[in-house]
Amino acid sequence: VRLSALEHNYSEVESVANRQQCSVIVVVKADGYGHGAIPTALYLADKIGADAFAVATLQEGIALRKAIQETAAAAAATTITTNNNNDNAINYYFNLNNKLNQTSAATKRLRWHALVDSGMGRLGFRTDPVSKEDQGKRRDSVEILKELVDLEVNLDCPIEFYGMCTHMADASNSTSTYTNSQINKFTNLLKRVRNAGISVPTISTDNSAALLTTNLTHFDSKELLTQTDANSRGFVRTGGAIYGQRPTFSQLRAVSTLMASVRHVAILKEGESVGYDRAYVAPMNSRIATLTIGFADGYPRELGNGIGRVSIRGHLFPVAGNVCMDMLMVELGPAGDKEGIGAQVVVGDTAILWGPDDGEEGEGHVRLQDLAAILKTTQSALTCGLNKERVLRQY
Numbered sequence: 001v002r003l004s005a006l007e008h009n010y011s012e013v014e015s016v017a018n019r020q021q022c023s024v025i026v027v028v029k030a031d032g033y034g035h036g037a038i039p040t041a042l043y044l045a046d047k048i049g050a051d052a053f054a055v056a057t058l059q060e061g062i063a064l065r066k067a068i069q070e071t072a073a074a075a076a077a078t079t080i081t082t083n084n085n086n087d088n089a090i091n092y093y094f095n096l097n098n099k100l101n102q103t104s105a106a107t108k109r110l111r112w113h114a115l116v117d118s119g120m121g122r123l124g125f126r127t128d129p130v131s132k133e134d135q136g137k138r139r140d141s142v143e144i145l146k147e148l149v150d151l152e153v154n155l156d157c158p159i160e161f162y163g164m165c166t167h168m169a170d171a172s173n174s175t176s177t178y179t180n181s182q183i184n185k186f187t188n189l190l191k192r193v194r195n196a197g198i199s200v201p202t203i204s205t206d207n208s209a210a211l212l213t214t215n216l217t218h219f220d221s222k223e224l225l226t227q228t229d230a231n232s233r234g235f236v237r238t239g240g241a242i243y244g245q246r247p248t249f250s251q252l253r254a255v256s257t258l259m260a261s262v263r264h265v266a267i268l269k270e271g272e273s274v275g276y277d278r279a280y281v282a283p284m285n286s287r288i289a290t291l292t293i294g295f296a297d298g299y300p301r302e303l304g305n306g307i308g309r310v311s312i313r314g315h316l317f318p319v320a321g322n323v324c325m326d327m328l329m330v331e332l333g334p335a336g337d338k339e340g341i342g343a344q345v346v347v348g349d350t351a352i353l354w355g356p357d358d359g360e361e362g363e364g365h366v367r368l369q370d371l372a373a374i375l376k377t378t379q380s381a382l383t384c385g386l387n388k389e390r391v392l393r394q395y
Contacts, residue, residue: 001035001395003043005253009242010044012251016211017236021221025204027239028064029056034383035243035256036393038067043395044242046071054237109152111162113202114145116189118166118182127185129192142192149198163202163232164190171210172248179210183218194227203232208241212249245379247369254363256383257355258391260293262312262347263327267335273321274329279305280321285335287342289317291351294326298386299353302375304328311352311365315341354382 010026017024026044028037037055041064044050055061117124125141151157166186170178186205193200203224210216225232240246244255268274268282282288291310295301300308304323309316310330317330330351332342354371356364363369372379 002255005255009244009252013238013241020219022234022236025052025054025235025237026050027054027237030384033243033380034386109158109160111160113163113165116166118185120167120169127189142196146196164200165204168210180218199229200232204235206236208238208246211236254355258353260291260351262289262349263292264290275321287332287335289330289332291328294324296325297390312345313341
């Protein structure tokens with residue numbers, strides 16, 4: 001895990017966020033997209049002062065808060081958000097400010113955000129007013145928010161309304177008008193909320209794609225952040241970009257490299273097979289290397305039988321046969337070739353499954369984005385799929 005690339009990507013994101021008068025919430029859910037939530041969050045907090053992080057579950061939030069509290073440099077004024085998918089689409093917010101930790105449990109308030117469904121369609125407060133046809137079937141979002149805020153203000157309920165947020169569904173599509181449609185729906189609800197006398201402390205609308213797609217002009221900081229009392233504080237929530245997993249944006253750097261060791265090198269005679277189902281049968285006398293990684297570690301089985309490529313000594317070799325649970329094999333070339341790179345591969349060599357080698361610029365010989373495209377999935381799905389127990393993270 002390249003911390004220097006992580007830092008670079010954060011700086012790129014922060015620069016764009018600052019231009020729209022927003023601060024950065026680093027999304028470290030799913031164990032930091034598979035990179036390790038705690039080590040990467042602590043690095044960003046200590047090294048460059050990142051002070052807000054988002055996770056997906058209460059358990060993730062507790063673990064991260066504990067780690068940050070134990071690190072004095074990162075503990076000051078750090079906020080962790082957890083997105084708890086409950087029916088009310090409320091995001092729980094845990095403030096790690098030292099002052100809050102010193103207060104009694106009875107006086108702590110649970111900060112919450114209203115997640116607005118502006119077009120993602122998964123969950124959240126609806127943006128449209130209740131129509132005549134819907135009357136009696138559902139309540140208006142402003143009415144619900146007003147009720148919750150009144151509980152806080154009038155009945156001293158230990159909750160604190162802390163903002164409104166939404167999530168962009170199609171921001172990576174540079175020709176789509178859907179993002180503008182979403183921000184218009186969100187803005188209309190925001191106006192109705194403010195007109196109901198509710199002050200909105202924070203606003204968060206942009207994910208990585210929405211923030212970095214240059215031809216999107218949907219975010220109007222004056223319209224979204226200005227209100228009659230104290231202005232709302234703007235945030236962006238970025239995870240994929242921080243971890244270098246948004247290939248559309250060339251300014252981002254690859255953060256992860258997946259490596260394994262060559263465990264065995266052997267000569268396979270013509271007609272002999274290797275691996276389950278005899279999926280690979282040597283077309284000639286061939287040199288085969290066995291690597292210390294398999295589908296139980298998170299390397300996709302779908303990349304077997306020549307679909308996947310592995311970099312060893314700077315040269316690409318195809319995966320031979322089916323990917324096994326604990327191992328995979330690669331074809332190094334004809335056994336009779338004594339001069340090629342494949343003939344030089346020995347036990348103990350490092351094989352790169354994706355990402356750049358040490359000191360290498362760019363994304364390496366095997367690009368994570370290319371594997372994701374082959375598998376019709378996302379880079380995040382691949383890194384999140386890495387086994388936490390079996391795959392060692394080195395920083």
